[in-house]
Amino acid sequence: MSRAGDEVTTVAVRVKPGAARARVGGRFDGPYGPALVISVNAPAVDGRATEAARRALAEALEVRPRAVELRAGAASRDKLFHVNGPGATIDVRLRQLRDGSVD
Template structure:
């Protein structure tokens, strides 16, 4: 159950990438989405799990704080990030806008 400090993050996953990367924006069905490229294939949920862990790493939160809300079988996903601070939401915005560095 989402709490006040839970943020919903729209993500566009690019499975099978040559190298993992978090950053950029995609105009997805859930609104502007953060692009996450993962090396894992889109088989048996591997790309989704890799994207969940990559999102957690990029935001500096525990992987257990990131949960899939919708999109298990889609490239367009919604993740819930629990315990999101203003710093985390700012970093998320910078990653999506391509200005994180």
Template sequence: MTGAVARAQPGTSVPVRVRPGAGRTRVGGRYDGPHGPALIVAVGAPAVDGKATEAVRKALAGALRVRPAEVSLRLGATSRDKVFTVTAPPAGWEQRLTDLRDSG
């Protein structure tokens, strides 16, 4: 398209601490990591070839009740400390995030 300007989608950053290789998927708890208070997400996928990251992205979307397409990795592709961007309107999921993160 001529003259079109690409704009970055707005979104909210969500710090996450990943626990790969868990017995089951679990979203909840707080970890004070390098990106601030993070939501702990345990997944059964191994930390190999991005499998755990993709499993976390889907688990996070499910826990926040947003579409997986509205959750993308921003930082930490090879780290257990990641930052995801959620582009869904925050009114629907921010309180859920706080409840999950602070549920311990």
């Protein structure tokens, strides 16, 4: 469900399933371009790692989980998500998480 002023932002993600510690941050140059690295505890079985990554991305971008939707890469570590929310805010937060930069 979108609100006035919300935009859809496409986010490239590299998922690391089965990690000892869940973490969102870092950069991976993957097939979709510069991707945000998301490490999750969940195994890469039955979509559990994808769902954990979707929820972790929502939390990191400070949007509701239902605002994050998988668009490509269900069976891959490299995924594309669409995030519905304030575009400028999401872009800034992505740069901070992915590149460690603050404008």
